Amino acid sequence: MLAGLDRAIAEGAEDRTSDTVQRLTGRSPGTLRAFVEREVPCGS
Numbered sequence: 001m002l003a004g005l006d007r008a009i010a011e012g013a014e015d016r017t018s019d020t021v022q023r024l025t026g027r028s029p030g031t032l033r034a035f036v037e038r039e040v041p042c043g044s
Contacts (some may be wrong), residue, residue: 010012021029 021027
């Protein structure tokens with residue numbers, strides 16, 4: 001059963017987006033990369 005779910009997800013069954021962030025915050029959603037670059041200190 002779990003293998004079937006994994007296969008379905010890998011094939012795009014959960015590949016969808018919504019407008020929730022935009023509706024709740026009034027801003028477009030950002031990327032994970034942009035968030036990490038902004039919030040995680042660089043190890044210099």
